[in-house]
Amino acid sequence: MGAATPENPIVAVHSTGDGPSAWVAALKEEMPGVDARPALEIAGDDLARVDVSISWRLPHGVLARFPNLQLVQSIGAGVDHILEDPDRPGHVPIARLIDPFMATSMTHHIVMQILRWHRQADKFEGYKTEHHWPMSEAFDHRHLHVAILGLGTLGEHLSRALTALEIRSTGWTRSPRAVGGVASVSGPAALDDLLTRSNVVVCLLPLTTQTEGILGSDLFAKLPKGAFLVNVGRGGHLVEEDLIPALDSGRLSAAALDVFRQEPLPSDHPFWDDERIYITPHIAAEVNPSTASIVFAENIRRIRTGGTPTGLVDLGRGY
């Protein structure tokens, strides 16, 4: 752990997009009396009073200005945006956000995309436009097998939901991780085998040097023809230039992408106009200030009383 908790500690809050004010307000609601302030407005002697940073994409170098920092809490399940800061004080623990609300929200998004693909929702939209009533359509969910890459809180939640929907799934992790009641395999050889048996691949992995570019032509080649890809991890997992060739060859029939190497996705990006690619703007599991603040408040209490926060990241592994 870092230095001792300073007197009259301050929580430094930062979020891109919606800005810090909703987060500050939600945290105060959950933890009356907390001194929470926008990180970029803290200056002078107050810098030494910051013990906790709660952030999404804090500009690099800001964490290094807090000499008594004890916890870096991510506003998000991923912590890659924190690890990327070259000036981050390396000894300060980092916590990812583990919020049941997000797990449910992520599962809803993925199930929506799988069913949209499996039940050919776009085709029926087209039929409606044409006032066309087809004679019959056969959908057989018994043929679905979902490979869930990454079996953390989100992957486990998804797996249980798919089971309830009678859709088979198998989770994959790089190193062995048994999760009660969830089918799972681990390691590179097991991944190859799993891919040959899976017509849906969902990427929920953390972005690390080991997983960067994992969704590329090598992985696609192992799938049965016509498979469906869902990437809700990070844009860096996908080798973007391999996707359209995999769709053109029929190896993949469609892909649902929520995350991209460059966000917002540039308006001239070829993915926009490809109807086989379903695009959402990084909204699969948006963080909710009121539910996330329950977790943040608990972690602040724990760090200030010598306890262990939830969601601590193994800094060696990067997740």
Ligand code: GLV
């Ligand atoms: C969002 O992408 C997150 O990390 O929660």
